[in-house]
Each structure stands twice: as structure tokens, then as C-alpha cells.
Amino acid sequence: MNVQTKPAEDAVAIVAELGRRAKGAAVALRTAGTDAKNRALSEAARLIRHQKAAILAANAKDIAAAQAAGMTAALQDRLLLTDSRVDAMARGLDDIVALPDPVGAKIEEWTRPNGLVISRVRVPIGVIGVIYEARPNVTADAGALCIKSGNVVVLRGGSDSFHSSRAIVELLRRALATSGLPEDCVQLVPTTDRAAVGEMLRAMDWLDLIVPRGGRSLIDRVTEESRVPVLRHYDGICHVYVDRDADVAMARDLVANAKMRRVSVCGAAETLLIDRAALDTHLMPVLARLHELGCEVRGDGEVQKRDAKALAATEKDWRMEYLAPVISVATVDGVDGAIRHIATYGSQHTETIVTNNAATAERFLGEVDSAIVMHNASTQFADGAEFGLGAEIGISTNRMHARGPVGLVELTTYKNIVRGKGTLRP
Amino acid sequence: MNVQTKPAEDAVAIVAELGRRAKGAAVALRTAGTDAKNRALSEAARLIRHQKAAILAANAKDIAAAQAAGMTAALQDRLLLTDSRVDAMARGLDDIVALPDPVGAKIEEWTRPNGLVISRVRVPIGVIGVIYEARPNVTADAGALCIKSGNVVVLRGGSDSFHSSRAIVELLRRALATSGLPEDCVQLVPTTDRAAVGEMLRAMDWLDLIVPRGGRSLIDRVTEESRVPVLRHYDGICHVYVDRDADVAMARDLVANAKMRRVSVCGAAETLLIDRAALDTHLMPVLARLHELGCEVRGDGEVQKRDAKALAATEKDWRMEYLAPVISVATVDGVDGAIRHIATYGSQHTETIVTNNAATAERFLGEVDSAIVMHNASTQFADGAEFGLGAEIGISTNRMHARGPVGLVELTTYKNIVRGKGTLRP
Numbered sequence: 001m002n003v004q005t006k007p008a009e010d011a012v013a014i015v016a017e018l019g020r021r022a023k024g025a026a027v028a029l030r031t032a033g034t035d036a037k038n039r040a041l042s043e044a045a046r047l048i049r050h051q052k053a054a055i056l057a058a059n060a061k062d063i064a065a066a067q068a069a070g071m072t073a074a075l076q077d078r079l080l081l082t083d084s085r086v087d088a089m090a091r092g093l094d095d096i097v098a099l100p101d102p103v104g105a106k107i108e109e110w111t112r113p114n115g116l117v118i119s120r121v122r123v124p125i126g127v128i129g130v131i132y133e134a135r136p137n138v139t140a141d142a143g144a145l146c147i148k149s150g151n152v153v154v155l156r157g158g159s160d161s162f163h164s165s166r167a168i169v170e171l172l173r174r175a176l177a178t179s180g181l182p183e184d185c186v187q188l189v190p191t192t193d194r195a196a197v198g199e200m201l202r203a204m205d206w207l208d209l210i211v212p213r214g215g216r217s218l219i220d221r222v223t224e225e226s227r228v229p230v231l232r233h234y235d236g237i238c239h240v241y242v243d244r245d246a247d248v249a250m251a252r253d254l255v256a257n258a259k260m261r262r263v264s265v266c267g268a269a270e271t272l273l274i275d276r277a278a279l280d281t282h283l284m285p286v287l288a289r290l291h292e293l294g295c296e297v298r299g300d301g302e303v304q305k306r307d308a309k310a311l312a313a314t315e316k317d318w319r320m321e322y323l324a325p326v327i328s329v330a331t332v333d334g335v336d337g338a339i340r341h342i343a344t345y346g347s348q349h350t351e352t353i354v355t356n357n358a359a360t361a362e363r364f365l366g367e368v369d370s371a372i373v374m375h376n377a378s379t380q381f382a383d384g385a386e387f388g389l390g391a392e393i394g395i396s397t398n399r400m401h402a403r404g405p406v407g408l409v410e411l412t413t414y415k416n417i418v419r420g421k422g423t424l425r426p
Numbered sequence: 427m428n429v430q431t432k433p434a435e436d437a438v439a440i441v442a443e444l445g446r447r448a449k450g451a452a453v454a455l456r457t458a459g460t461d462a463k464n465r466a467l468s469e470a471a472r473l474i475r476h477q478k479a480a481i482l483a484a485n486a487k488d489i490a491a492a493q494a495a496g497m498t499a500a501l502q503d504r505l506l507l508t509d510s511r512v513d514a515m516a517r518g519l520d521d522i523v524a525l526p527d528p529v530g531a532k533i534e535e536w537t538r539p540n541g542l543v544i545s546r547v548r549v550p551i552g553v554i555g556v557i558y559e560a561r562p563n564v565t566a567d568a569g570a571l572c573i574k575s576g577n578v579v580v581l582r583g584g585s586d587s588f589h590s591s592r593a594i595v596e597l598l599r600r601a602l603a604t605s606g607l608p609e610d611c612v613q614l615v616p617t618t619d620r621a622a623v624g625e626m627l628r629a630m631d632w633l634d635l636i637v638p639r640g641g642r643s644l645i646d647r648v649t650e651e652s653r654v655p656v657l658r659h660y661d662g663i664c665h666v667y668v669d670r671d672a673d674v675a676m677a678r679d680l681v682a683n684a685k686m687r688r689v690s691v692c693g694a695a696e697t698l699l700i701d702r703a704a705l706d707t708h709l710m711p712v713l714a715r716l717h718e719l720g721c722e723v724r725g726d727g728e729v730q731k732r733d734a735k736a737l738a739a740t741e742k743d744w745r746m747e748y749l750a751p752v753i754s755v756a757t758v759d760g761v762d763g764a765i766r767h768i769a770t771y772g773s774q775h776t777e778t779i780v781t782n783n784a785a786t787a788e789r790f791l792g793e794v795d796s797a798i799v800m801h802n803a804s805t806q807f808a809d810g811a812e813f814g815l816g817a818e819i820g821i822s823t824n825r826m827h828a829r830g831p832v833g834l835v836e837l838t839t840y841k842n843i844v845r846g847k848g849t850l851r852p
Contacts (some may be wrong), residue, residue: 027769031793112814116803123795125825204649208825223630229655229826250848257850343453354848365843367457369549377542377846386851387842388538399551399634400655401827404842416813416830417791420803422676422780424683425812 011191015199018154018187019206022127025182026152030124034101036179041144044175045093048140051171052086058167059136066160079134079161089140089168092391096144099390102409103150117419122412124150126208129200130393131156131222133214136164142211143172143186145393149411152185154207156200158214159192201226211406213394231406234397235321235347236266238379241338241364242286243355244277250376251354252285257378258352260293264323266395267350267382271318272329273338279306279331290327299329318345335360339367346370349397350382350404371396371403437617441625444580444613445632448553451608452578456550460527462605467570470601471519474566477597478512484593485562492586505560505587515566515594518817522570525816528835529576543845548838550576552634555626556819557582557648559640562590568637569598569612571819575837578611580633582626584640585618627652637832639820657832660823661747661773662692664805667764667790668712669781670703676802677780678711684778684805686719690749692821693776693808697744698755699764705732705757716753725755744771761786765793772796775823776808776830797822797829 029037048055059081066076102122109119128151130142139155146153157165166188173183189196200207201222210230212222222230240258242251258269274283279302287297287307297303298313310329317328318341332338335353342351352374353364361375372382382404384392389407396402402410455463474481485507492502507515528548535545554577556568565581572579583591592614599609615622626633630653637657638648648656666684668677684695700709705728713723713733723729724739736755743754744767758764761779768777778800779790787801798808808830810818815833822828828836 027793030795110814112812116807116812118813126795223653227649229824247848253850254848261851352844367453369453369456369552370841372842372844374844375846377844377849378851380851381542381844381846381849386538386542387544388536398655399839401839403839413825413827413829415796416798418778418798418800418803418807420801420807422673422680423803423807424679425687425804425806 011193011195011199014189014191015196015203018189019203021184021187022152022154023206025184026127028182029147029152029185030126030150032150032181034103036181037101037148037150038097040147040176040179040181041093041097043178044140044144044172045090045097047171047175048086048090048093048168051167052083055086055164055167055171056081056083058163061163062136062161071160075134075160079136079164081136081164085137089137092137092141093144096148096391096408099148099408101148102412107414114423115421116423119417120414121417122409123415125411125413127152127154127206128411129154129156129203129207129210129228131197131200131210131212131214131218133158133218134160136161136168138213139165139168139188140172141391142213142393143169145391145408145411147172147176147185149408151411154187154189154200156189156197162192197221198225201228204228211393230398231394231396231402232398233266233394234349236268236349236382236395237271237319237321237345237347238267238269238349238382239271239273239338239342239346239351240269240379241273241332241335241351241353242275242278242282243335243338243353243357243360244275245357245360246278246282246354247356248282248285251282252289254352254354254376254378255286256289256293258380259290259327260295260325261378261380263325265380265383267379268323269379270320270322270328271345272327273332273341274303274329275335275338276302276331276333283307287329294325296326297329298326300331302331303329321347335363339364342368342370347397349395350374350379352377352379437619437621437625440615440617441622441629444615445629447610447613448578448580449632451610452553454608455573455578455611456552456576458576458607462607463527463574463576464523466573466602466605466607467519467523469604470566470570470598471516471523473597473601474512474516474519474594477593478509481512481590481593481597482507482509484589487589488562488587497586501560501586505562505590507562507590511563515563518563518567519570522574522817522834525574525834527574528838533840540849541847542849545843546840547843548835549841551837551839553578553580553632554837555580555582555629555633555636555654557623557626557636557638557640557644559584559644560586562587562594564639565591565594565614566598567817568639568819569595571817571834571837573598573602573611575834577837580613580615580626582615582623588618623647624651627654630654637819656824657820657822657828658824659692659820660775662694662775662808662821663697663745663747663771663773664693664695664775664808665697665699665764665768665772665777666695666805667699667758667761667777667779668701668704668708669761669764669779669783669786670701671783671786672704672708672780673782674708674711677708678715680778680780680802680804681712682715682719685716685753686721686751687804687806689751691806691809693805694749695805696746696748696754697771698753699758699767700729700755701761701764702728702757702759709733713755720751722752723755724752726757728757729755747773761789765790768794768796773823775821776800776805778803778805
């Protein structure tokens with residue numbers, strides 16, 4: 001089925017066929033029991049462990065092509081599958097088996113004066129398109145999350161990971177078939193032609209949601225072109241605000257964790273906001289720890305006055321998602337100033353306040369309009385597993401449907417069920 | 427502020443200015459207390475009653491223009507405001523005052539093993555654009571629903587109702603100002619230039635949601651052009667399935683109510699599905715009542731064989747939203763056939779089954795994938811007030827965010843609040 005080399009004009013036909021198959025599979029998956037879905041996922045985990053050699057061989061082809069094309073070492077590492085990474089992928093599927101099935105759960109139920117009983121019950125969204133870049137483990141993760149939540153998925157991996165993704169998808173499909181579910185519950189777009197993405201973005205007649213996972217240019221293209229609803233993850237320009245009423249040691253440790261635990265995750269802090277009233281008490285202990293950890297500091301005038309190592313921050317720095325050991329530091333006038341700075345420069349992802357003043361904390365939590373707002377907690381907790389959702393398909397910076405970590409529950413919608421006794425509307 | 431006559435090239439500047447003002451108002455409204463919002467709505471109701479003459483005078487201008495342009499009597503009636511219609515508009519605002527404020531409600535809360543307390547709390551969506559056609563009462567309804575749910579709203583009424591809408595918006599803005607809220611919480615697009623709609627549909631930087639209310643061509647344009655998320659109401663091709671185990675009298679009364687109570691509402695039944703096993707027992711009592719009520723019947727061969735008055739239905743009839751005293755009638759093979767027919771021809775709005783067989787009912791409720799599914803209840807209950815939501819801004823046939831009636835709660839989203847004790851991620 002290597003149709004990678006088919007000409008561009010076939011993208012229309014290829015995507016139409018994906019749609020036909022996806023719609024065909026959707027009814028069975030939507031109404032499938034938890035047992036059947038879990039059997040398929042457990043079998044997929046077993047096959048992935050059992051067929052590890054085949055997956056690694058497919059991955060070796062991708063790596064060879066990447067090397068030939070001069071891919072950077074960092075990107076090659078993202079693409080590389082190893083024995084332990086394949087094991088982790090299989091464990092990820094087992095973890096999803098263990099999670100509760102959201103489908104069929106009653107969200108609420110009420111009775112009307114005329115006797116009608118109305119309930120809202122979770123149902124799958126339908127058919128989801130996941131468009132992602134190099135990392136091949138997304139293939140298994142996204143596939144499994146969609147299966148468990150009753151959603152048919154069409155995966156469009158990066159061209160760099162095409163062979164790896166195809167090997168993994170084939171195992172998922174085999175597992176579905178042996179569990180009595182349609183193998184078309186999971187499909188991989190069988191071409192790396194970019195025109196196929198364009199077709200998916202216009203496939204309103206069969207695609208209910210697009211989840212792009214990747215860099216800014218992918219997200220921008222999807223946002224610009226898509227007629228299908230998009231669950232999006234834009235920048236994570238996360239802020240830590242250190243208030244005058246913060247404990248100094250807590251501020252020092254929390255900023256260090258938020259910035260430096262892992263600098264490449266979307267929940268990593270990018271800007272430190274320091275209360276003007278805390279400049280002489282809190283700033284230097286916090287910055288000293290960051291310098292110890294090898295973090296570059298770019299500060300405003302107040303910060304540079306106090307920290308000889310600080311570089312000058314420019315307006316551009318307040319809008320930067322460094323994803324690197326660099327932090328921008330701005331002086332603000334108390335919690336109001338912090339709220340204003342975040343409203344101006346933030347990306348509505350995750351922000352935290354460090355303070356022992358409960359009233360100040362509540363103002364921050366109430367007024368900062370981000371997907372995740374925290375008090376005395378590290379921004380690095382912005383993660384589905386850390387939230388207790390189990391696996392996540394990503395973090396949503398949308399305002400509609402789901403905000404923050406998107407797990408199984410967030411991959412469902414609801415229907416309204418109305419039960420009467422021959423009830424007529426007057 | 428009559429800028430109706432400004433040239434098209436000003437649409438960009440006009441919409442940018444609307445955006446600037448909307449963003450400015452959003453922070454205050456988002457964090458406004460219930461009391462302030464209710465005061466504004468009560469004052470708006472009072473002003474609408476008190477300034478009835480001014481509203482009717484503005485409406486008279488719209489009606490005169492409509493008559494001069496040769497508008498049909500039906501559309502003129504939709505546009506016309508009368509003493510009692512203005513009173514109803516004011517009562518509508520009072521009703522919204524009485525509804526609970528959804529903002530700030532805790533949806534759920536849980537504690538993680540590390541002590542983090544995570545809660546999901548309802549917050550306004552932000553800035554909502556409502557694009558609607560002739561009916562001027564939408565101006566007050568949509569404006570009030572948005573205010574109460576903490577959302578800034580930009581209203582784009584039909585050009586036919588421009589003067590009426592402007593008169594109503596001016597009273598809403600005056601009421602906001604006297605209640606200490608920014609008057610820009612409600613704005614009317616001050617031009618009837620269609621280019622302004624195009625600008626709104628691209629206003630991703632300040633508009634969080636577009637709600638189109640109107641005919642198919644409006645919805646289609648918005649769907650095609652919008653980069654902003656859309657809460658959409660497509661067709662209501664609603665089905666009643668009469669099962670072999672239905673009570674004959676219940677089927678007769680329920681079909682009559684679903685079809686004929688009001689034929690012009692989106693929840694009106696358009697297609698009757700009759701179980702092949704009920705053809706000889708249930709069909710004629712049901713059709714006889716429909717004929718008595720003046721309903722035209724378009725049936726398949728089995729129906730025509732039994733009902734001499736039935737016209738022949740064509741394939742096109744299964745996809746028709748008549749919104750008229752006409753019903754299509756198809757014979758299906760039991761509940762499975764009904765489910766298949768609805769999957770093929772339905773619009774995922776509202777469908778009902780009439781049966782006394784609980785197992786059959788559960789299959790229908792489980793497998794029919796519509797926003798609203800009913801058992802022994804009239805499809806005409808597809809309505810926010812009938813659901814007990816109070817007022818509604820419309821019915822959503824989206825799959826994401828909200829399905830079915832969209833009231834105050836559905837006009838909110840949530841934020842994730844995380845409370846720690848200096849908690850660091852390991």
C-alpha cells in the first residue's frame with residue numbers, strides 16, 4: 001500500500017476514500033462496549049511488544065532517510081524509536097485500558113414539571129483527524145485515545161515518520177480486527193502529499209474535529225484553512241507571578257521548577273513577574289537559583305539594576321516562548337499589574353501566583369483568563385497525567401469545548417435524551 | 427451615529443473599532459457580579475417599556491422601507507413590532523434576570539495524591555458575534571443572554587431591521603451604563619454593509635465565537651468563511667418513528683403534535699417512519715389525524731397503497747425540511763431500519779420513537795446520533811424553555827461544545843484552577 005509516490009491530484013480521491021471508510025466504521029465504534037475497546041487496546045499493546053523488531057526496522061528506514069536529508073540531531077532523536085521507547089508506547093496503551101470509559105456517562109439529569117425526564121449523556125465526537133509532526137509515538141497514543149473514547153481517527157503523521165507510523169497503525173488495525181471492531185477505526189493517510197492535508201481540512205461532511213499537534217506553522221496553516229472545527233494548542237507563554245506576600249524560599253523553588261524542570265514543555269514558565277514591592281526581598285534569591293541552574297535572565301531596568309548578570313529584555317521578550325533555559329523578568333505593580341501584563345502578553349495557557357495572601361490569590365485566579373490558573377503550584381503541572389486524566393491528546397488553548405489538558409472525557413460530546421409518556425407540547 | 431451610508435472600504439475600520447471596544451469591555455463584564463448584570467437587565471426591561479414609542483417609531487421606519495421594497499407579508503410580520511411584542515421583549519429580559527448566573531459555578535473538583543486541588547469553574551466565553559436576520563426581538567434576547575453569561579456581544583442584525591435593532595441596542599447600552607457596566611458590552615455593527623460580516627468572520631484576534639441565526643444561506647456563508655468558531659444550527663429534519671409496539675392512540679396524537687402544533691419551528695417533525703410491522707395497525711389512524719389537521723402526506727409505495735390521499739414521495743422528500751403542513755412517510759424495517767434511515771437522511775437535530783417496548787426505545791436512544799433523542803415525547807419539545815434552560819440563543823447542531831438548546835450555561839466555558847502549597851513537579 002505504498003502510495004507515497006502517487007501524484008498530487010490523487011489526494012482528493014485518497015481523502016474521499018478515507019472518509020468513506022471512517023464513516024462506515026463510526027457507527028460500530030460509537031456503540032461498541034468498553035470490553036471490546038479494551039480488548040483491542042490490550043491486543044495492540046501485545047502486538048507492539050511482539051512486533052518490536054518490525055517497528056524498529058520501519059523506524060530505521062525513516063532514520064536513514066532523515067540522515068540522508070541532513071536532519072538535525074535533535075529532530076532525529078525525536079524521530080528515533082528504541083527498544084525502551086517501543087515498550088513505553090505499549091505501556092501507554094495498557095494505561096489507557098485502565099482508564100474509565102467516558103462514553104455513556106450521565107452528565108446530568110432533571111425532570112420537568114410536565115414529567116419529561118431529560119438527561120445529558122456523553123457520546124463520542126465522531127471522526128477525528130490528527131495531524132502531527134515527527135514524533136512517531138503520537139501514532140499509538142492518539143490512536144488509542146480515540147479508540148477508547150469511541151472516536152474513529154484518521155492519522156496524518158509527518159512525512160519523516162511515515163514508515164514508523166505505518167508499522168504502528170498496521171498493528172492497531174490488526175488488533176481492532178481481532179477484537180471484532182472495524183479496522184478502519186484507525187487509518188493512516190497513505191500519502192505524504194501535503195495536498196491531502198488540505199483535503200482533510202475541507203472534509204466537513206465526514207470529519208468532526210481536527211487536532212493539529214506540532215509547531216506554530218502547522219497550527220497556523222490548519223487554523224487558516226480548516227472548515228472543520230479545530231482543537232488547538234497555540235503558544236505556552238506561561239507566567240509565574242511572585243507577590244509581595246510570597247514565601248521567599250517557596251518562590252525560589254517554584255520559579256526554578258516552573259522554568260528549569262524541563263524547558264521544552266509547553267507548561268514551562270517563560271516570564272517571571274515580580275511585584276515591585278518584592279524587588280528587594282524576593283528577586284535576588286529567585287534569580288540566584290536560576291543562574292545556578294544555568295538559566296539566562298533577561299530583565300527590565302529594575303531587574304538589571306539588581307542583577308549584574310541580567311541581560312536587557314526588549315518588548316519582544318514578553319511575547320517569547322523560549323522553550324530554552326532563558327527567562328524574561330518584568331517588574332509589575334502588584335497583582336493588578338501582573339493581571340494586566342498577562343492579559344497583554346500571555347497566550348492564555350497556564351499562569352501561577354506565588355503568595356501566602358489568600359485574597360490576592362483569589363483575585364489572580366478569578367481575573368487571569370487562562371486555560372489553567374494556579375496558586376503556589378508549578379506551571380509544569382499543566383499536563384493531562386498530572387491532572388489525573390490519564391493520557392492526553394494535548395493541551396487546548398481553545399476557548400470552546402475544552403480548555404487545558406484534553407483526555408478521554410474531553411474527546412467526547414453529549415446528546416440530550418428526553419423520556420416522556422406520550423407527552424405533547426401544549 | 428448613522429454610518430449606514432459609509433462606503434464599503436470602511437468596513438475594516440468599523441469592525442476593528444468594534445473589536446477594540448469589545449476587548450476593552452470584556453474584562454469588566456467577565457468579572458462582574460450577578461447583581462450588576464441583573465440590575466442592567468432589569469433597567470433595560472424598564473427602559474424598553476418606557477421607550478416603547480421610540481422603538482415602535484424606529485420599527486415603523488423599517489416597515490416603511492420593507493413595504494417600499496416589496497417585502498412579502500410573512501417577512502413583514504416577522505419584522506413588525508407591536509405593543510404586545512415589545513412587552514414580550516421586556517418580559518424576556520425579566521425572565522433572564524430570574525435565571526441563575528452560570529459564571530463561577532464549580533463543575534467539578536478533585537484532589538491529586540500530591541495534594542493539588544484541581545477544579546473546573548465556569549467562565550464566560552469572551553466576545554460573541556451574533557449575526558441574524560429580520561426578527562428584531564433577537565437583538566434584546568441575544569444581548570441579554572450574553573450580558574447575563576458575562577459575554578460581550580457584537581450584534582449584526584439584518585439590514586431590514588436596522589432601525590429597530592439600533593433603538594433596542596441604545597436602550598441596552600444605556601441600561602449597562604447606569605448599572606456601572608461598560609456600555610460596549612453590547613454593540614451593534616453600525617453599518618449594513620455586507621463586507622462588515624466578512625470582517626467579523628476573520629476577527630480571530632478578538633472574537634471568540636460566532637452565532638449565526640437565520641436561513642441556510644447565512645449559515646452556509648458563515649461556515650464557509652469563518653475563521654472564528656461557529657455555533658451553528660443547520661436543518662431540523664426531525665423524525666418520528668412509530669414502532670410496532672407503539673400505542674396507536676399515543677402514536678396518532680404524538681405525530682399530530684410533532685408535525686402540526688407549529689409547522690415553522692425547527693423541532694417540527696418532517697418525516698414519519700413507520701415500522702413495516704405496524705403498517706396495517708398504526709399507519710391509517712396516524713395519517714387520518716394528519717389529514718384532518720390539513721397536513722399533506724407524501725409517502726412511499728406501502729403508504730400510498732393504504733392511503734388514497736397520499737402523494738408519492740421522492741428521494742428528495744427524505745431530505746426536506748418543509749417547515750410547512752407537509753410530511754413525508756417512509757416504511758422501515760423495525761427500529762434498525764429507522765436508525766439507518768435517520769443516519770442516511772437526518773440532520774442530527776431531534777428524533778423521537780413511539781413505543782411501549784423499553785428495549786426498543788433504549789436501542790433507538792443509544793444508536794441515533796442526534797443532538798436530541800426522545801422516547802414517547804413530541805419533537806416540538808426541542809426548545810430551551812421546554813428543557814428548563816430558560817431563554818435560548820438557539821439550538822446547536824454542532825457536535826462540539828454544546829448540542830441542542832443553547833442557554834446561559836452553554837454560553838460559558840471553563841477554566842482549570844489548581845491550588846497547591848508550593849507544590850513542585852518531580
